[in-house]
Amino acid sequence: EPEVTQTPSHQVTQMGQEVILRCVPISNHLYFYWYRQILGQKVEFLVSFYNNEISEKSEIFDDQFSVERPDGSNFTLKIRSTKLEDSAMYFCASSESQVSGANVLTFGAGSRLTVL
């Protein structure tokens, strides 16, 4: 069964460092997403991406965050200058289309980011 692959599975970084989390979505999917879950809290939407541009973003997704699809297969989330509160599990997801309800997201296993 096709799957979404995320790397690294766990990254530890110092506050202020740049981090790039990588995702390989399912090959025929057109819509890509990042979500995150701070320990003990809800899974939160960060950003959606379609046709090489951001289609929607949450208020969490500030100027420190950026997304890119650099080579037609990878989908990356960059955090420019990490803060302690960025420590979370980051989930990548993709979907074939945007039809609400009839379409579902396929998620990766997550990348755990720990900022010290």
Added chain:
Amino acid sequence: GNSVTQMEGPVTLSEEAFLTINCTYTATGYPSLFWYVQYPGEGLQLLLKATKADDKGSNKGFEATYRKETTSFHLEKGSVQVSDSAVYFCALSEDTGFQKLVFGTGTRLLVSP
């Protein structure tokens, strides 16, 4: 804004026990409702969904019914197995056209033999 509330865990059960994980939601419009499951070391997987009121989603022995009058989507299974041990997430899709999901906090289920 839209939100999902689900019961806190962990829920600890013996094998073959009946499972209920409560989920209620607040939403404008007519969201679709989902249960996702995360097994250890794996991604969030869709377990079941319902797209309109009174729909029942079912999969792998799990069921949930979209109750508009009580704004609920409780997950049930008649007889749990050890292999059902996982974290279960209730979610709704906002009708924004891009499949943005609003999740609950997740409920960990532990099933012992």
